[in-house]
Amino acid sequence: MQVFAHRGVSGEAPENTLAAIQLALKLPICGVEVDVFACEDEYILIHDRWLTRTAGLAKRLDQMSLAELLDTPVGEHNSETQYIPTLAQVLTLDWRNHLLNLELKSIPNMRHFCDYLVQHCKAANIAPTQLLISSFHHGYLDEIHQIAAHYTRGWLTASYLLNRAEQAARMGCQWFNIDADVVDLAIVSDAHKRGLKVAVYTVDESADLIWLQQIGVDAVFCNHPGKAQAYLDKRKA
Structure with missing residues (x-):
């Protein structure tokens, strides 16, 4: 079972910051997940559209x-x-040994975003195969597929869907x-059957790590990814 750092090593440094991401890139883990909002002609890393929790400011990003x-x-x-870092800053880091999972929060112009990725990934020598693009906004995943079908896409959900993973598979994700609160063996098995x-x-x-490994989960997102990876390695030994 692989380990992703959730918003960087968010259990040890402020989430979605360069410090949290750089900590993650020093670890023998699979990849790093971050959250992306569009802002003017740039893209920034932050999870909430309000700055209250992360910055102590009662303002929205669009203000x-x-x-x-x-x-x-x-x-x-x-x-x-x-x-708050830009995505361009993050892409200049050393991604040779890690995947970068971009969770799209608010991206009003998907073609601009895809062009931005091409430009900055080429400059940083990051291959398209190193990117995993995910979102709860499933329309974004469809747009990505129409514009740049070569990107790997992740269907995000916090719900136990009646058709389980059917929609994600139908969209070619x-x-x-x-979410850990709703996953079970049946939904994992259904997803695997659909590829x-x-x-x-x-x-x-x-x-939770033990249980998820037992039901065949492929990867986990962790706030303390170093500890999670060390625990999984110890169980393997």
Whole structure:
């Protein structure tokens, strides 16, 4: 079972920051998941459309300019203030040994986003196969497929769907990413029968890691990915 860092190593550094991502890139894990919002002609990493939780500001993203957002502190790591990064900054990091899972939050112009990825990934020598693009907005996944079918896509859900993984498979997604609170053996088996890999979020308890491994889950998203990977390696030994 593979391990992804959830919003970077968000259990040790402010989520979706360069510090959290760089911590993850030092670990022997599969990849790193981050959240992406469009802002002006740029893309920024943040999970919520309100800044209340991450920055202590009672403002929405659309009430601030890109310059203001990039100057917004979102916590500290090792006594260094962390700020909201751009996706371009993140793509300049060393991704040679890791996948990058981009969870799309609000992307009003998908063609612009795809062109942006081509430009910045080419400059950073990041192969398309290193990207996993996921979203709860399944229309975005369909748009991605129409514009750039070569990208791997992950169908995100927090619900136990009546048709299980049928819609994700019908759309041609490769991953079925589901909340730990609703996943079970039946839905994992259904996804596998349809040719989908299953990833589960958010997993930080050892008992959950054991159970998910037993029911055949392919990957987990963890706030403490180093600890999760070490625990799984110890069980393998």
